[in-house]
Amino acid sequence: MNYPAELKYSKSHEWVKMEGDVAVIGITDFAQDALGDVVFVNLPSVGDSVTAGAAFGDVESVKAVSDLVSPVSGEIVEVNEALADAPEVFNSDPYGSWIIKVSGITDTEELLDAAAYEAFCAEEA
């Protein structure tokens, strides 16, 4: 399992990368492994507002569906539409598969660093 040191992590298994004041958000390696083959993603739209701790979409594997939970509150400024046609990249490249970019951040969940997240995952498994 891969936990890049430069990222922050939520307990609902999203990763966050700050690019200036924009949060780039995706799902973690642990999340994709637990889901198995991802076959569908429900994406939000640019302009939607997101709330820290609330769902902004969902991702479906053959086995199960899982909510995508935003670690921040703010407004979506970009959506990775390519994921809709190729959701399998969540499995092959979870940290290259960003889902949304959020700016105007007003609130942020408590996020873990790589080491703490790895320990958290070890507990969950």
Place this chain on the structure above:
Amino acid sequence: MGELKRTQLYDVHVNSGATMVDFGGWEMPVQYPTGIVAEHLYTRHACSLFDVSHMGRLLIEGPDRVAFLQHVLTSNVDALDLNMAQYCIIPDEDGSAVDDAYLYCFNEDNLLLVVNASNTDKDLVHLNKYLKDYNCTITNITADYASIAVQGPKSKDMLTQLAGGVALTEPVKNALNTLTMEGREVLIAKTGYTGEPLGYEVFIKSCDAQWMWNRLIELGAKPAGLGARDTLRLEAGMPLYGHEMGVDPDGNNMPIFAVPLARFAVSFAPQKGNYVGREHLAVQYEAFKRINNRDFSDLAALPRRIMPITLLDKGVMRGGMTIYKGDKQVGWTTSGTMVPYYVAEGEGLQSVILDETAKRSIGLCYIDSDTLKDDIVEVDVRGKRLKAVIPQMHMSVMAPPFARPLLYRPTEEQKAVVVDDNTPKAITLLTKALENHRWRQQRCVNLIPSENTPSRAVQMLCASDPAFRYAEHKKVKAFYDSDIFYYQGTKFIDEVEQKLVEQMRRYLGCREVETRVISGQMSNAATFSALVDWKNRLDRKHDAKRLGYVLNNHIIKGGHLSAQPMGALKDYIAVDPVTERHAVVNFPVCADNIYKIDVEETKKVIEKYRPELIIFGKSMVLHKEPVAAIRKFVDEQNIPTTIMYDMAHVLGLIGDSFQKPFEEGAEIVTGSTHKTFFGSQRGVIGVNYKKDELKYGLWETIESRAFPGSVSNHHLGSQLGLLMAAYEMNQFKAEYQKAIVDSAKHFAKCLKAEGLNVAGDPVIDYTETHQVIVSVGYGVGPEVAERLEQNNIIVNYQATPDEEGFTASGALRMGVSEMVRFGFTFDDFAKLASLMADCILRNKDISEDVAKLRSEHLEMQYCFKGEEFDAALEGLVAELGV
């Protein structure tokens, strides 16, 4: 997960990196590292292994085992033959399902019932409630045996390798066998839960489980987990207990007839008596019939049914989602996910399965019984209403070796016919007909064994005046059985028919002949109809009793379609009330030669079933049929029966080089007149009853079932042509028939020498008829036949007796008759064999060589020649304007 049960293969799964989960109290692999999608696809194009050792294996032993199972299962256990399995449901008193199961008959001492793992304990409690009234026992042998499902198009090949090349089972669904594989005993079943047309489940002793699993992995199989097992069975539309059976989301028991398979799994055979749940099932069945007749007036017994559902909007369905039509809830999804499939290109048999894959969102649903195919509904997918449709089915298993996904296509409206000037179309038709005629007659080597080109004289007569006429006639007792014609202008054709009957009597070697039937299939249908009519002649106040038992050649073993229940026998064959199947038994074939009837085994079958009709004859025929031996046997045993020989393919071979059916003891011969015989395309029926015999009445019935039973207009032109063909045959048969059989043997030997895999017995040079069978590889028959056609050789692809059906055909069926008639010599057949090997084995373009070989043989042999004959023929030709 410490308290969970583990199968014999647990270590293998863990070592393979499987994700293990709790499944019904068992610690089972849900997927391996490649994931569910890859496992699903590998099953569909190659072969996957599924550990199904967790399923409950219950052995039922004791003298009352059948009676007990008849009482506690829905199926007809009396209909379960040795080495066969059947799907069944364990019913509850209220007509709902306790579980669904498979019942296996591997031997004559016990029956094996395989139930769902999570239901095993519950099933045992339920079954034991009824056991006390029966002298039999149930033993849970789950731990003694492991079970592996080997599923996918390559499964047959892999298991055959392990079995040392012997045939695994009969090539039909649910067939069983007990084999030794590398010194270990293996119980093998042609069953599965993936929808794969080729798939097996094996039962092996626990100690052999790892050996079997590892050997199959070495041979190229890959492991697949419960995740793929679920997506595969969902795509195949198969029910899963707890989803499509059991309790619905409202907490109500689902009726058994809600599941489409119930129609096959539930029996009301009288010998089942008042079994568990029967009364409720009978009420459900009545509702089922009403609903299928689109009478939705009373849905109480069957308010909802299981149907496939396809999502039209983007998204994924899961089990338990609500389905709406407008504001009304009409049901729930019971299973659903996104399922991968291989994309196919092209149409029909030539369609190609590509490497490209795609996914589709499908499910099964429990939906109001008045829902119809193509109905549009909405599914509440986590708060969003998504559009979905009810398709016919998600997948077809009818084209082995591959399961074919059926993507939803809306039913197309037929386009209105555009009225325009048809002159250009008429001209095109003429041009294309000329092109086709030239190709088939000058450039093509035709090896279809059911075809022949008739002589020029036969062809011209077929086109001459009576071709457009009627000549209905019937023997009338009031005129001492004179034939009475209903129309004028029929004196010529009357004379022709009388002469034709006379020629055919001579040829067949029998007393009476009917020539008005216009095909071999009609010959059989008229004969079967007459047999039923004759059987019921003394009782016209009740529905006519049908024929049963009938002994024939199984279609897979080369039996003629026209003598099968799916062919001309359909409306005339009884259903055995005990087995609830057509009252047909098949000739057993020799263990070392599946193309030949086993006479000694046949005698046992005749003694057991005492068939009222025995039908010899095949469409894939390499051997003489043992008519004399069976006639002798039934006479000695005093078994009342009728022996018929359907000589469709070999009608032109009657004589010293092949068989003389009536001398050997056949009573009725039917056939078509255009395969090995020289004629136009018609049929013929001959019988050998004497006028003073009781069965002469059967002959008179055959005549009346020909006319007015089968034909009114019987294509008089072709009857005229057939008279010429009969003259030719009676004149030239000795040389022609010898040339046919000798050429077929020679052709077979040449093909063999060229490295092709010729079927049959080398001791007799592979064939005693006009036919030669060549194996080209499992499932590739259609492709090779198409390649040969592109190279001007016309053959037909053919499933051999150990293959599943026409799409799995691995052989070519060929006949030499037409080319012999065009004067092919031994040398020509040797050349042809060499060219065919180039094309089949080396993919060489031989089209021009074949055309050249054919063009050297354009003159027909075995027909009348000479100045006087030619002058008479050309006179007719000139008048016809040809």
